[in-house]
Amino acid sequence: MGSGLVPDDPEAICQWEAEGAPLLEALRAQTGGRLADYVVSHAGEQAFPRSFQLLAEGGKLTFYGATSGYWFSFVGKAGSASPESMLERAELAAGEAVLLYYGVDSAELLDATGLEAIEAVRAAGARLVVATYSDAQREFVQSLGFGEAVRGVVSLEEIQRKEGADFEWPDALPRMPDSKTDTTRFKEAVRRYQERTMKPFGSAIGRWLRSADNPRGYPDLIIERAGHDTLAASTSLIKPFTGRVVYCESMQHRRYTFYAPQVWMRQRRIFMPTATIAGTHLCNAFEVTRMNDLIAAGRLDVSEPLMVPWSELPVAHQAMWDNTHAGANYVLNHALPASGLKSRDELYQAWGAQDGR
Numbered sequence: 001m002g003s004g005l006v007p008d009d010p011e012a013i014c015q016w017e018a019e020g021a022p023l024l025e026a027l028r029a030q031t032g033g034r035l036a037d038y039v040v041s042h043a044g045e046q047a048f049p050r051s052f053q054l055l056a057e058g059g060k061l062t063f064y065g066a067t068s069g070y071w072f073s074f075v076g077k078a079g080s081a082s083p084e085s086m087l088e089r090a091e092l093a094a095g096e097a098v099l100l101y102y103g104v105d106s107a108e109l110l111d112a113t114g115l116e117a118i119e120a121v122r123a124a125g126a127r128l129v130v131a132t133y134s135d136a137q138r139e140f141v142q143s144l145g146f147g148e149a150v151r152g153v154v155s156l157e158e159i160q161r162k163e164g165a166d167f168e169w170p171d172a173l174p175r176m177p178d179s180k181t182d183t184t185r186f187k188e189a190v191r192r193y194q195e196r197t198m199k200p201f202g203s204a205i206g207r208w209l210r211s212a213d214n215p216r217g218y219p220d221l222i223i224e225r226a227g228h229d230t231l232a233a234s235t236s237l238i239k240p241f242t243g244r245v246v247y248c249e250s251m252q253h254r255r256y257t258f259y260a261p262q263v264w265m266r267q268r269r270i271f272m273p274t275a276t277i278a279g280t281h282l283c284n285a286f287e288v289t290r291m292n293d294l295i296a297a298g299r300l301d302v303s304e305p306l307m308v309p310w311s312e313l314p315v316a317h318q319a320m321w322d323n324t325h326a327g328a329n330y331v332l333n334h335a336l337p338a339s340g341l342k343s344r345d346e347l348y349q350a351w352g353a354q355d356g357r
Contacts, residue, residue, distance in 0.1 A: 004046035006073040006255045008172075013255055017075055020053045027054055035059065044068030045260070049075065052277070060276040066260040071176045076226065076251020079274035083117040083223065083248045087124055090244045090271050094125030096220035097209040099237065102130050103137035105227030111137070113249060115144075117223050122149035126221070129154060129208040131201075152208030159204055168196040173232035173257040190259070198236050205237065219243070226251045231270070232258045240266035241286070247272045305331040307339050 007016055027035060035056035041048055044066035052061055052074040066072070081089075092098070098121050102114040114130075118141075121128045130153045132138045138155040160167050174193065177185040206217025220242065222234040226249035234245045235258045243266070251272060262268065263279035270277040294300035306326055308316045313332055319325040333339070337350040 004049055004068075005071075006049050006075055008255070010253070013075060013253060016049075017053070017253070020050055023050055024054065038062070042067065045071050045073070048072050048260075052275070055275050057274045059274075060278060062278045062280050063260075064264050064280050064282060066264070069176070070179060070260045071173065071257065072260045072263075073255055073257045074277075076247075076254045076256055077272065077274050078250050078252040079272075080250045081248050081273040083113070083120040084123070086246045086248045086271060086273065087120050087221075087223075090221060090246050090269075092121070092124045092126055092221055096126045097211070097214060097217065098126045098128045098221050098223065099205055099209075099219040099234075100128060100130050100223040101225045101228070101230065102141060103133045104225040107134060107136075109137055109140040113225075117248070118146060118150065121223070122146065127151050127209060127211075129205055129219075131156065131205065133157065154204045154208070156201075159200055163200050166196060167200045168192075169201075170197065172229040172255070173259060193232070193259075194236075197233060201233060202237055214239075221246060223248070225249065226254060229254075229256050231256045232262075235259070235262045235268055235270070238268055240268065243268045245270045249273075303329075305329045307331045307333050307336075309333050 007013060024035065036054045037056055037059050039051050039054055039059065039061045041051040041061060041063040042065035043051075046068040048063065049072075051063075055061060055077070057077070057079065100114065100117050100121065102118075103109070103111050104114075118128065118130065128150050130138075130141055130150055132141060132153060132155050134157045135155045138153045138158070141150065141153050156169055160169070174189060176189045179186040202216075205219070209217035209219060211217075218239045219237055220239055221244045222238055224231060224234055224245050224247050226247055231245065235243075237243075238245060245268070247270075260279075263270070263277070265279070265281050267279050267281055269279070291300065295302055306316075306329075308330055310332065316325070316330045316332075320330065336347070337354045341347050341350060
Protein backbone atom coordinates (compact mmCIF):
# COMPACT_ATOMS: atom_id res chain seq x y z
CA MET A 1 0.00 0.00 0.00
CA GLY A 2 3.05 2.27 0.14
CA SER A 3 3.96 5.01 2.57
CA GLY A 4 1.20 6.93 4.30
CA LEU A 5 2.72 10.35 3.60
CA VAL A 6 1.97 11.93 0.25
CA PRO A 7 5.15 12.72 -1.76
CA ASP A 8 6.05 16.13 -3.21
CA ASP A 9 6.55 15.27 -6.87
CA PRO A 10 3.35 15.31 -9.05
CA GLU A 11 4.28 12.08 -10.84
CA ALA A 12 5.01 10.40 -7.52
CA ILE A 13 1.61 11.54 -6.25
CA CYS A 14 -0.14 9.59 -9.00
CA GLN A 15 1.92 6.53 -8.10
CA TRP A 16 1.05 7.02 -4.43
CA GLU A 17 -2.65 7.08 -5.30
CA ALA A 18 -2.32 3.87 -7.32
CA GLU A 19 -0.62 2.14 -4.40
CA GLY A 20 -3.73 2.77 -2.31
CA ALA A 21 -5.97 0.79 -4.69
CA PRO A 22 -5.80 -2.49 -2.66
CA LEU A 23 -7.04 -0.66 0.44
CA LEU A 24 -9.96 0.84 -1.48
CA GLU A 25 -10.86 -2.55 -2.95
CA ALA A 26 -10.72 -4.17 0.49
CA LEU A 27 -13.24 -1.61 1.74
CA ARG A 28 -15.50 -2.04 -1.29
CA ALA A 29 -15.48 -5.80 -0.71
CA GLN A 30 -17.06 -5.24 2.71
CA THR A 31 -19.51 -2.48 1.76
CA GLY A 32 -21.17 -3.69 -1.41
CA GLY A 33 -18.79 -1.84 -3.69
CA ARG A 34 -19.00 1.52 -1.92
CA LEU A 35 -16.34 3.73 -0.44
CA ALA A 36 -16.83 5.42 2.93
CA ASP A 37 -19.41 8.15 3.46
CA TYR A 38 -17.84 8.97 6.82
CA VAL A 39 -14.38 8.32 8.26
CA VAL A 40 -13.24 8.96 11.84
CA SER A 41 -9.47 9.20 12.26
CA HIS A 42 -7.10 9.76 15.17
CA ALA A 43 -3.94 7.94 14.09
CA GLY A 44 -2.03 10.97 12.81
CA GLU A 45 0.02 11.87 9.76
CA GLN A 46 0.79 8.31 8.62
CA ALA A 47 -2.81 7.13 8.38
CA PHE A 48 -4.61 10.39 7.52
CA PRO A 49 -3.84 10.46 3.76
CA ARG A 50 -5.19 6.94 3.21
CA SER A 51 -8.19 7.64 5.45
CA PHE A 52 -9.06 10.60 3.21
CA GLN A 53 -8.52 8.50 0.11
CA LEU A 54 -11.21 6.08 1.39
CA LEU A 55 -13.92 8.76 1.18
CA ALA A 56 -16.68 8.38 -1.36
CA GLU A 57 -17.90 11.39 -3.33
CA GLY A 58 -19.54 13.74 -0.84
CA GLY A 59 -17.89 11.96 2.10
CA LYS A 60 -16.74 13.54 5.35
CA LEU A 61 -13.64 12.86 7.44
CA THR A 62 -13.60 13.85 11.10
CA PHE A 63 -10.36 13.58 13.02
CA TYR A 64 -9.06 14.15 16.51
CA GLY A 65 -5.55 13.56 17.76
CA ALA A 66 -2.37 12.81 15.87
CA THR A 67 -0.53 9.93 17.49
CA SER A 68 1.99 9.48 14.64
CA GLY A 69 2.75 13.15 13.96
CA TYR A 70 1.26 16.56 13.18
CA TRP A 71 2.30 17.12 9.54
CA PHE A 72 -0.85 16.12 7.65
CA SER A 73 -1.06 15.58 3.90
CA PHE A 74 -3.74 14.34 1.52
CA VAL A 75 -4.48 14.16 -2.19
CA GLY A 76 -7.45 16.21 -3.34
CA LYS A 77 -10.44 14.73 -5.11
CA ALA A 78 -12.06 15.47 -8.46
CA GLY A 79 -15.11 17.68 -8.77
CA SER A 80 -15.81 21.39 -8.85
CA ALA A 81 -18.62 23.72 -7.79
CA SER A 82 -19.43 27.38 -8.15
CA PRO A 83 -18.13 29.79 -5.50
CA GLU A 84 -21.73 30.79 -4.79
CA SER A 85 -22.82 27.22 -4.03
CA MET A 86 -19.77 26.54 -1.85
CA LEU A 87 -20.31 29.72 0.18
CA GLU A 88 -23.94 28.69 0.66
CA ARG A 89 -22.81 25.25 1.82
CA ALA A 90 -20.40 26.86 4.29
CA GLU A 91 -23.24 29.13 5.48
CA LEU A 92 -21.48 32.42 4.88
CA ALA A 93 -23.44 35.18 6.60
CA ALA A 94 -23.64 38.90 5.90
CA GLY A 95 -21.00 40.86 7.77
CA GLU A 96 -18.58 37.94 8.19
CA ALA A 97 -14.89 38.46 7.37
CA VAL A 98 -13.59 36.66 4.26
CA LEU A 99 -10.13 36.21 2.72
CA LEU A 100 -9.75 35.24 -0.95
CA TYR A 101 -6.55 34.22 -2.75
CA TYR A 102 -6.34 35.70 -6.26
CA GLY A 103 -3.96 35.06 -9.15
CA VAL A 104 -2.85 31.66 -7.94
CA ASP A 105 -0.45 29.55 -10.02
CA SER A 106 -0.17 32.20 -12.72
CA ALA A 107 1.26 35.66 -13.34
CA GLU A 108 -1.80 36.60 -15.39
CA LEU A 109 -3.89 39.54 -14.23
CA LEU A 110 -7.22 37.92 -15.04
CA ASP A 111 -8.34 35.21 -12.62
CA ALA A 112 -11.85 34.26 -13.71
CA THR A 113 -12.61 32.03 -10.73
CA GLY A 114 -11.23 34.67 -8.38
CA LEU A 115 -13.49 37.35 -9.88
CA GLU A 116 -16.49 35.02 -9.64
CA ALA A 117 -15.69 34.44 -5.98
CA ILE A 118 -15.47 38.20 -5.31
CA GLU A 119 -18.93 38.63 -6.80
CA ALA A 120 -20.29 35.76 -4.70
CA VAL A 121 -18.90 37.28 -1.49
CA ARG A 122 -20.29 40.69 -2.43
CA ALA A 123 -23.72 39.18 -3.04
CA ALA A 124 -23.61 37.57 0.41
CA GLY A 125 -22.86 40.92 2.07
CA ALA A 126 -19.61 39.74 3.70
CA ARG A 127 -16.44 41.80 4.28
CA LEU A 128 -13.71 40.74 1.86
CA VAL A 129 -9.93 41.07 1.67
CA VAL A 130 -8.11 39.78 -1.42
CA ALA A 131 -4.56 38.40 -1.32
CA THR A 132 -2.73 38.52 -4.65
CA TYR A 133 0.63 37.06 -5.59
CA SER A 134 1.91 40.17 -7.38
CA ASP A 135 1.63 43.94 -7.14
CA ALA A 136 0.30 43.99 -10.72
CA GLN A 137 -2.55 41.65 -9.78
CA ARG A 138 -3.33 43.83 -6.75
CA GLU A 139 -3.53 46.95 -8.91
CA PHE A 140 -5.74 45.12 -11.42
CA VAL A 141 -8.23 44.07 -8.73
CA GLN A 142 -8.25 47.59 -7.28
CA SER A 143 -8.99 49.02 -10.74
CA LEU A 144 -12.20 46.99 -11.15
CA GLY A 145 -14.29 49.29 -8.99
CA PHE A 146 -15.61 46.87 -6.37
CA GLY A 147 -15.74 49.71 -3.85
CA GLU A 148 -16.65 48.77 -0.28
CA ALA A 149 -17.24 45.16 -1.35
CA VAL A 150 -13.45 44.69 -1.23
CA ARG A 151 -12.09 46.19 1.98
CA GLY A 152 -8.47 45.75 0.98
CA VAL A 153 -6.08 44.04 -1.43
CA VAL A 154 -2.80 42.63 -0.10
CA SER A 155 0.12 41.66 -2.32
CA LEU A 156 2.46 38.87 -1.23
CA GLU A 157 5.11 40.51 -3.39
CA GLU A 158 4.78 43.70 -1.34
CA ILE A 159 4.98 41.83 1.99
CA GLN A 160 8.18 40.15 0.76
CA ARG A 161 9.64 43.50 -0.24
CA LYS A 162 8.87 45.04 3.16
CA GLU A 163 9.84 42.11 5.38
CA GLY A 164 12.78 40.76 3.41
CA ALA A 165 14.31 37.65 4.97
CA ASP A 166 11.78 37.81 7.80
CA PHE A 167 8.99 36.66 5.46
CA GLU A 168 8.73 33.18 3.94
CA TRP A 169 5.89 31.93 1.75
CA PRO A 170 6.66 28.21 1.24
CA ASP A 171 5.05 26.06 -1.46
CA ALA A 172 3.60 23.84 1.30
CA LEU A 173 3.85 23.36 5.04
CA PRO A 174 7.53 22.46 5.57
CA ARG A 175 8.16 18.92 6.78
CA MET A 176 8.58 18.77 10.51
CA PRO A 177 10.99 16.79 12.70
CA ASP A 178 9.49 14.08 14.88
CA SER A 179 7.79 15.78 17.83
CA LYS A 180 8.59 12.86 20.16
CA THR A 181 12.21 12.09 19.32
CA ASP A 182 13.41 15.52 18.20
CA THR A 183 11.34 17.90 20.30
CA THR A 184 13.70 20.87 20.15
CA ARG A 185 13.91 20.95 16.34
CA PHE A 186 10.18 20.30 16.07
CA LYS A 187 9.37 23.32 18.25
CA GLU A 188 11.79 25.44 16.26
CA ALA A 189 10.11 24.44 12.97
CA VAL A 190 6.68 25.40 14.32
CA ARG A 191 8.03 28.68 15.72
CA ARG A 192 9.74 29.57 12.43
CA TYR A 193 6.52 29.00 10.45
CA GLN A 194 4.54 31.12 12.91
CA GLU A 195 7.11 33.94 12.99
CA ARG A 196 8.10 34.13 9.33
CA THR A 197 4.91 33.11 7.54
CA MET A 198 1.85 33.50 9.74
CA LYS A 199 2.63 36.73 11.60
CA PRO A 200 3.57 38.91 8.59
CA PHE A 201 0.73 37.58 6.45
CA GLY A 202 -1.84 37.60 9.24
CA SER A 203 -0.94 41.17 10.18
CA ALA A 204 -1.33 42.36 6.59
CA ILE A 205 -4.74 40.69 6.31
CA GLY A 206 -5.97 41.51 9.79
CA ARG A 207 -5.71 45.29 9.51
CA TRP A 208 -8.46 45.23 6.87
CA LEU A 209 -10.78 42.85 8.72
CA ARG A 210 -10.60 44.15 12.29
CA SER A 211 -13.87 44.96 14.04
CA ALA A 212 -15.09 45.58 17.57
CA ASP A 213 -15.78 41.89 18.12
CA ASN A 214 -12.74 40.74 16.11
CA PRO A 215 -9.80 43.00 17.09
CA ARG A 216 -7.17 40.83 15.38
CA GLY A 217 -9.06 40.58 12.13
CA TYR A 218 -9.31 36.80 11.91
CA PRO A 219 -11.23 35.70 8.80
CA ASP A 220 -14.44 33.77 9.44
CA LEU A 221 -14.00 32.08 6.08
CA ILE A 222 -11.18 31.71 3.57
CA ILE A 223 -11.73 30.93 -0.09
CA GLU A 224 -8.79 28.66 -0.89
CA ARG A 225 -7.57 27.78 -4.37
CA ALA A 226 -6.74 24.38 -5.78
CA GLY A 227 -3.67 25.68 -7.65
CA HIS A 228 -1.50 26.19 -4.58
CA ASP A 229 -1.00 24.65 -1.15
CA THR A 230 -1.47 27.30 1.54
CA LEU A 231 -3.92 25.23 3.56
CA ALA A 232 -1.61 25.33 6.59
CA ALA A 233 -1.73 29.12 6.59
CA SER A 234 -5.48 29.25 6.03
CA THR A 235 -6.33 26.79 8.78
CA SER A 236 -4.15 28.81 11.16
CA LEU A 237 -5.73 32.15 10.23
CA ILE A 238 -9.45 31.43 10.44
CA LYS A 239 -11.38 31.82 13.67
CA PRO A 240 -11.31 28.82 16.02
CA PHE A 241 -14.45 26.69 16.41
CA THR A 242 -16.42 28.51 13.68
CA GLY A 243 -13.80 29.05 10.96
CA ARG A 244 -14.24 27.52 7.50
CA VAL A 245 -11.89 27.02 4.56
CA VAL A 246 -13.65 26.62 1.22
CA TYR A 247 -12.45 25.26 -2.14
CA CYS A 248 -14.50 25.38 -5.32
CA GLU A 249 -12.11 24.05 -8.01
CA SER A 250 -11.12 20.45 -8.74
CA MET A 251 -8.30 19.33 -6.44
CA GLN A 252 -7.62 16.03 -8.19
CA HIS A 253 -4.04 14.66 -8.16
CA ARG A 254 -2.75 17.57 -6.05
CA ARG A 255 -1.20 17.35 -2.60
CA TYR A 256 -2.30 19.58 0.28
CA THR A 257 -0.71 19.90 3.72
CA PHE A 258 -1.62 21.41 7.08
CA TYR A 259 -0.66 21.45 10.75
CA ALA A 260 -3.07 19.07 12.46
CA PRO A 261 -3.60 20.81 15.85
CA GLN A 262 -4.83 23.97 14.13
CA VAL A 263 -7.73 21.99 12.66
CA TRP A 264 -8.51 19.38 15.31
CA MET A 265 -7.92 21.31 18.54
CA ARG A 266 -9.70 24.43 17.25
CA GLN A 267 -12.44 22.51 15.45
CA ARG A 268 -12.04 24.16 12.07
CA ARG A 269 -13.66 22.82 8.90
CA ILE A 270 -12.45 22.40 5.32
CA PHE A 271 -15.15 22.29 2.63
CA MET A 272 -14.28 20.87 -0.80
CA PRO A 273 -16.62 20.30 -3.73
CA THR A 274 -16.81 16.53 -3.12
CA ALA A 275 -15.44 16.07 0.40
CA THR A 276 -15.24 17.66 3.85
CA ILE A 277 -12.63 17.57 6.63
CA ALA A 278 -13.81 18.49 10.12
CA GLY A 279 -11.49 18.78 13.07
CA THR A 280 -12.94 17.99 16.47
CA HIS A 281 -11.70 18.11 20.02
CA LEU A 282 -14.81 16.04 20.90
CA CYS A 283 -16.30 19.04 22.68
CA ASN A 284 -15.72 22.66 23.65
CA ALA A 285 -17.21 24.87 26.36
CA PHE A 286 -20.15 25.94 24.19
CA GLU A 287 -21.00 22.36 23.25
CA VAL A 288 -20.82 21.21 26.88
CA THR A 289 -23.26 23.97 27.86
CA ARG A 290 -25.62 22.96 25.06
CA MET A 291 -25.37 19.30 26.09
CA ASN A 292 -26.23 20.18 29.70
CA ASP A 293 -29.24 22.18 28.49
CA LEU A 294 -30.46 19.20 26.45
CA ILE A 295 -30.04 16.85 29.41
CA ALA A 296 -31.89 19.24 31.71
CA ALA A 297 -34.73 19.51 29.18
CA GLY A 298 -35.03 15.74 28.93
CA ARG A 299 -34.12 15.71 25.25
CA LEU A 300 -30.90 13.73 25.69
CA ASP A 301 -30.63 10.43 27.52
CA VAL A 302 -27.41 9.72 29.37
CA SER A 303 -26.36 6.18 30.17
CA GLU A 304 -25.99 5.74 33.90
CA PRO A 305 -22.44 4.94 35.05
CA LEU A 306 -21.83 1.89 37.18
CA MET A 307 -20.36 2.79 40.57
CA VAL A 308 -17.84 0.37 41.99
CA PRO A 309 -16.10 0.38 45.39
CA TRP A 310 -12.33 0.72 45.68
CA SER A 311 -11.92 -2.98 46.33
CA GLU A 312 -13.45 -3.85 42.93
CA LEU A 313 -11.28 -1.47 40.90
CA PRO A 314 -9.03 -4.24 39.42
CA VAL A 315 -12.12 -6.18 38.30
CA ALA A 316 -13.58 -3.07 36.64
CA HIS A 317 -10.33 -2.36 34.77
CA GLN A 318 -10.13 -5.93 33.54
CA ALA A 319 -13.74 -5.83 32.34
CA MET A 320 -13.04 -2.66 30.35
CA TRP A 321 -9.89 -4.21 28.89
CA ASP A 322 -11.85 -7.29 27.84
CA ASN A 323 -14.76 -5.16 26.56
CA THR A 324 -17.16 -7.00 28.85
CA HIS A 325 -18.00 -4.09 31.16
CA ALA A 326 -21.60 -3.85 32.31
CA GLY A 327 -22.08 -0.04 32.28
CA ALA A 328 -21.34 2.69 29.76
CA ASN A 329 -18.50 3.65 32.07
CA TYR A 330 -17.34 3.06 35.61
CA VAL A 331 -17.13 5.53 38.47
CA LEU A 332 -14.89 4.64 41.39
CA ASN A 333 -16.51 5.37 44.75
CA HIS A 334 -13.66 6.71 46.82
CA ALA A 335 -15.51 8.92 49.31
CA LEU A 336 -19.26 9.09 48.56
CA PRO A 337 -21.35 7.82 51.48
CA ALA A 338 -24.10 6.55 49.18
CA SER A 339 -25.07 6.34 45.51
CA GLY A 340 -27.84 8.33 43.83
CA LEU A 341 -26.94 11.68 45.43
CA LYS A 342 -27.91 14.58 43.17
CA SER A 343 -27.02 17.73 45.08
CA ARG A 344 -24.55 19.16 47.55
CA ASP A 345 -27.26 19.27 50.23
CA GLU A 346 -28.01 15.56 49.77
CA LEU A 347 -24.28 14.83 50.07
CA TYR A 348 -24.01 16.80 53.32
CA GLN A 349 -27.09 15.06 54.72
CA ALA A 350 -25.67 11.65 53.88
CA TRP A 351 -22.34 12.53 55.47
CA GLY A 352 -24.19 13.81 58.55
CA ALA A 353 -26.24 10.64 58.87
CA GLN A 354 -23.06 8.61 58.55
CA ASP A 355 -21.37 10.59 61.32
CA GLY A 356 -24.46 10.21 63.48
CA ARG A 357 -24.07 6.47 63.42
